[in-house]
Amino acid sequence: MKSNSKKVSLDPRVGLVGFLAILVFAAALPAGAPLWKSVVLFSLLLTGGLFFSFRGSQFWKRFKNLVLILLPFLAFLLVITLLFSKEPPGRALFYFGQMVFRALIVVAADLVFILSQKTQDLLAALTQAKLPPVFIQLLNFAIRYSQIFTKEATNSFRARLSREKCRRLFFENLRITGLISERIFWRAIERSERIYAAMLSRGYNGHLYFHQKFRLQRADLVALISLLAVLIFLASI
Numbered sequence: 453m454k455s456n457s458k459k460v461s462l463d464p465r466v467g468l469v470g471f472l473a474i475l476v477f478a479a480a481l482p483a484g485a486p487l488w489k490s491v492v493l494f495s496l497l498l499t500g501g502l503f504f505s506f507r508g509s510q511f512w513k514r515f516k517n518l519v520l521i522l523l524p525f526l527a528f529l530l531v532i533t534l535l536f537s538k539e540p541p542g543r544a545l546f547y548f549g550q551m552v553f554r555a556l557i558v559v560a561a562d563l564v565f566i567l568s569q570k571t572q573d574l575l576a577a578l579t580q581a582k583l584p585p586v587f588i589q590l591l592n593f594a595i596r597y598s599q600i601f602t603k604e605a606t607n608s609f610r611a612r613l614s615r616e617k618c619r620r621l622f623f624e625n626l627r628i629t630g631l632i633s634e635r636i637f638w639r640a641i642e643r644s645e646r647i648y649a650a651m652l653s654r655g656y657n658g659h660l661y662f663h664q665k666f667r668l669q670r671a672d673l674v675a676l677i678s679l680l681a682v683l684i685f686l687a688s689i
Contacts, residue, residue: 463672464577467565470679474561477683478554483547489686490553496682497560511563518559526552571595576662588660596647604636604643 462470474493481489498515530548537544566574571592578588 462565462568462675463666463668464569464573465581465666466668466672466676467569468574468577470676471561471565473680473683474565475558477687478557481554481687483550485550487546487549487553490550490557493682493686494553494557494560497557497564500564514563514567515560518563519556522555522559526555572662573664573666575660576664577666579660579662580666585659592660596644604640608632608636608639 474497477493478490529551533544533548534541537547539547575588575592578591579585
């Protein structure tokens, strides 16, 4: 566990185990489990996020952005649930609430345990944990290329907004969005190919090497044991 003036950081291996444990808990919790269990775990993750991951403003900003991505999907599922569910409305809303809080739990856990770490630290920790090199390389490229795709999408849609002088019809907007999305996809592929060619020219041979080594501290073990104890307690009552 590292500590400085800005944040307290868990060992990346502890973060990965913690994220997987919460993912298993959210998936294995019975559908009829009391809603307060999910609420309690979600509240604990928010508290942990303020302590372990980012400064408060950064944590809330990232959490808000991820939730905004989920909102249209959740709104669509709410309508479908109310229209087509064979359960009484109250029971259908209960199951919908379970799904919403479990999705929020996964988002919060991702922020606390994964996105709070530097990419190179996560990859170094996976290498030190003796995971297959192919898996680590695929994860590395997925992270790098997703950042490229995100940057290309942001630049393209920002340029579109800056050039629009009047509102367009819905289907015209849909057509333009489709053309922009296609262009973003091809530009991301072209840029990733240039990056890979540059890597090869600099001596990349398919292997990743890291100088940083991690050692589990007492505080890391305490944090992990405490998390597992909370999950076991919530699952058993």
